[in-house]
Amino acid sequence: MLRRYPDVGEPLACEPITKGLLNHGYRVSTTSGSYFLKHHLDKKHLGDPSGERAAIVRQHRATQRLKSLGVPVVPPLADARGETVTVIGERCYALHPWVDGLHRVGAELTLAQSRRLGALLGAVHTGLEQVMAPRDGPRAPSGRALGHRSPDAADTFALIDDLLNAARGQDGRGAPRDAFDELAVHRLVERRALLERHAHRRPPTPDGPATGWVHGDFHPLNLLYRGADPVAIVDWDRLDVQPRAEEAVRAAAIFFVRPVGELDLAKVRAYARAYRRAAGAGAAELAAAVHRVWWERLNDFWILRWRYRLDDRRADPQFPAVSALAVWWTREYEAVCAAFTE
Numbered sequence: 001m002l003r004r005y006p007d008v009g010e011p012l013a014c015e016p017i018t019k020g021l022l023n024h025g026y027r028v029s030t031t032s033g034s035y036f037l038k039h040h041l042d043k044k045h046l047g048d049p050s051g052e053r054a055a056i057v058r059q060h061r062a063t064q065r066l067k068s069l070g071v072p073v074v075p076p077l078a079d080a081r082g083e084t085v086t087v088i089g090e091r092c093y094a095l096h097p098w099v100d101g102l103h104r105v106g107a108e109l110t111l112a113q114s115r116r117l118g119a120l121l122g123a124v125h126t127g128l129e130q131v132m133a134p135r136d137g138p139r140a141p142s143g144r145a146l147g148h149r150s151p152d153a154a155d156t157f158a159l160i161d162d163l164l165n166a167a168r169g170q171d172g173r174g175a176p177r178d179a180f181d182e183l184a185v186h187r188l189v190e191r192r193a194l195l196e197r198h199a200h201r202r203p204p205t206p207d208g209p210a211t212g213w214v215h216g217d218f219h220p221l222n223l224l225y226r227g228a229d230p231v232a233i234v235d236w237d238r239l240d241v242q243p244r245a246e247e248a249v250r251a252a253a254i255f256f257v258r259p260v261g262e263l264d265l266a267k268v269r270a271y272a273r274a275y276r277r278a279a280g281a282g283a284a285e286l287a288a289a290v291h292r293v294w295w296e297r298l299n300d301f302w303i304l305r306w307r308y309r310l311d312d313r314r315a316d317p318q319f320p321a322v323s324a325l326a327v328w329w330t331r332e333y334e335a336v337c338a339a340f341t342e
Helices: 049-068 111-131 153-167 179-201 244-255 265-279 283-298 302-309 316-331 333-341
Strands: 011-016 024-030 033-040 086-088 091-097 211-214 223-226 229-233 240-243
Touching: 049 091, 049 111, 111 211, 111 229, 111 244, 111 265, 153 179, 153 302, 179 283, 179 302, 179 316, 211 244, 240 244, 244 265, 244 283, 265 283, 265 333, 283 316, 283 333, 302 316, 316 333
Parallel strands: none
Antiparallel strands: 011 024, 024 033, 033 091, 086 091, 211 240, 223 229
16 A cells, blocks of 8 residues: 555555544554555445545545635545556555544533534535535435425334344343443333334425535534644535534534533524524524424434444443433424524
């Protein structure tokens, strides 16, 4: 890999980066400094290396253009042939400058920093609006929604039954039950009751939310801070055209969730006001996004899917707060909506 980059020096060490659930990355030390080597694992184009490469090149172009607008991003280095993607054995890699920084969750942010976070995401959305040309991919007509359907409670009820069997040890696996399984059973039964009570509130297929290019995965592990300042937004694998305000709501629900499963609404309010100003988003757009993301969370059991269907427990530590948030959000729905829209 490094032989393609004559200016980066000779390799000295290569250490895997352990943070994150889905990415493979390495800190590479050479005689000229440190670099981040990213192994792209996007499954969207699995079996089609040329299609995957084209998608990664599009991501790279986006970050190069955003950097010219002053957005804190870290575009990849170009090799001796001017290319930013290397394909080795049908695997795609890219080499980036190394950026020293820390990940910070919402509890570590002040109100002023929460406002800055919202303004930053707004700048990402407006910046992408400027730099993504039509040739970069499909776009909804006139910037409108693509008709994404919200989850169907009937499907969720079937999933809950399946997951309950697994959590109760009735799926034939024979694994001993533990405290996580007990909590999973409690939350699944609780969630089924909530869905039965609120099934009539399923959002309709959208025909109006403004859409645009979004980062697609804006959360604390994809944002690096140096002191109080954000210095790098990383991991652009999910760059896509989606309802913009929904990304803003999803990000807040990750940054500002407390361990007990409640949102810090004061920080959400500061963040959302700054986002609305920076992105030019109205209160009605945010209110619709809050409703759709709330319903999405009420029907979502991705952590339990990983544990019981894939035997993958990496996300287990997130389950207590994530599962409690759906319950709290339902109870405090009006207050949450007000924090995003007032």
